[in-house]
Amino acid sequence: MKNNNKPKHFIVFKIVGFIGIIISIVGFILVSFADFKFNNIMIGTLMGTFGSAIGISCLFIGFRPEITKLATQSSKNIQQENKEDLKGIATNTADIVSDAITKTTTAIKKGLDDKIFCKHCGEKIDSDSKFCNKCGKMQ
């Protein structure tokens, strides 16, 4: 008895949800084809907004058993099937990230170390540059 009542109530939500989606589609079509008359745009926008709001929420409620089932199942499957993979991915990611950080900090340090000041105008330039970027004079 407990299980027999539930599906009916969800079926109503499903039907309302589909109607809502149809209303929203009609609303958006009305907006698209509206002759930029104020009334057409108003009706279309209202229908589209209310329709999609009602439609999406009703669809979500209507399909809640399926969504819950799917979500639970897929998360369980992901956890079971990919436990080792995830561990591997996490380790690899950590390695890549730490490597990238080390390389970046090294590059920044090197970049900072390789800077000198122009003899003529005092602009910060690369140590191996022959001419100043600012004043153009030879180093």
Ligand SMILES: [Zn+2]
């Ligand atoms: Zn200079």
